[in-house]
Amino acid sequence: MTTPEEKFQALIDAEEKVEPPDWMPEGYRKNLIRQIAQHAHSEIIGMQPEGNWISRAPTLHRKAILMAKVQDEAGHGLYLYSAAETLGVKRDEMQELLHQGKHKYSSIFNYPTLSWADMGAIGWLVDGAAITNQVMLTRCSYGPYARAMVRICKEESFHQRQGYEILIRLCQGTSEQKEMAQDALDRWWWPSLMMFGPHDSESTHTEQSMEWKIKRVSNDDLRQQFVDMTVPQAEYLGLEIPDPELRWNPERGHYDFGEIDWEEFWRVVKGNGPMNRERLEHKVRAWEEGTWVREAAAAHAAKKAARAA
């Protein structure tokens, strides 16, 4: 007779998906909840920096695209919360942990959006980095997460194209527009590289996650993939990546690039990025100001049910 542990391991070894009713180790479940919730929170907090430009989008066409994009992110958040709920945790609990600062979200959203070009840079770099990460996650061992990623990835690549298109327009435009694009790249480049997390040697979750096939590629390898993909795109735009050490290494067949400012990385992770406080305060305020609405909906539903009874 096989034990549940053996059955679980056999699924993992056979590259099959673990599904909600299956037995799974407590560590696997906890690790997934942490990761999926963090991913969901990132989608939701990520609505703020882009939402910041909806009212000021330069054309109605761009306004419509941006609005739809921010909507998509809300949809991704919903999806991911549902995927996490299959592991026995409620959306409200996860949100509560976010509000208390006990759950994290991607640090990239702790940087401010200061010009229209930032909408381009975020789409191109941030959605681009997210895709690099998420394509890997479509092969994740947990079925609901892997499937959510398939759908989300499609929309993210849309976002990336739209972002890049914004920058193409700017780079083909006036010198003022091109400067705007370069300034955005200067500000978003390093934070985007930070999205892949600490070096493999420093990463607390990586090894176990790789064994469980939650994570399939290491942080450093993903970061390298991203750099290799992005450098030619920057060249096409005629923009300069703000890294003096960046150069093609023919022996490795990859770009070499400079070291991330890890002090900044950890500072932002620990809550002292430019916008950490504002992002969380905004989220908590919206939630608290909405309490009476949620209560009203519940009260009305109860009255209706009582009347029907």
Next chain:
Amino acid sequence: MPPQDPDDRVSALLAHADDNLVLAQRLGEWIASAPELEIDIALGNIALDHLGVARALYTHAGDLQGEGRGEDDLALGREERDYLNLLLVEQPNGDFARTMVRQLFFDAYQTPLWEDLSASDAPVLAGIAAKAAKETAYHLQYSSSWVIRLGDGTEESHRRAQDAVGALWRFTSELTEDDRASYRDEWERLVGAVLGEAKLEVPEDPYQRTGGRHGYHTEHLGYLLAEMQWMQRSYPEMKW
């Protein structure tokens, strides 16, 4: 109906376009701030619908004008006094009750409006109206259901919804004045049914404020336009 002067047709299109754009702009302010995720998504969808209608109408108005002005020239290049939207849609979002009551009043106006215009003998306008009519049916259902929930929810939500009706009522005559008078009965029927079920009352003060269709706005519109038009005004003649 007598054949319309082309200038009148253009201003009529602009007026409807302005209504939809200004409301889309207001609804867009909710994004990432709504009481829950589902509401965030719904308000975004409604905003996108209004924005889509506005864009179609501006483009059509520009074509009729025949002076080479596109949607952005018309939306982002006109001054406050030239904006023809109804005063209701430029009113600030306030709390969620204020936004939903505003939406209900406007949806109840757009319901007969689009029905009427979709029978227009101007084919482009009729097409835009027919599509908008379907969207409006959903908007009306959404705003009605929320006004009912809030009005007949908790004490607090009732108070807030009643405040919203009180504050916005003075902008409702304008919805159906002049050439829109024939929409009044339908508007009253739709709104009356919802307010009744929501246990909300219409204020006794008969004062009504109008003027939006003539460019005589409340003070809120200027700020909305300043923000919305800022890029076009700071960086004129550029492509985005």
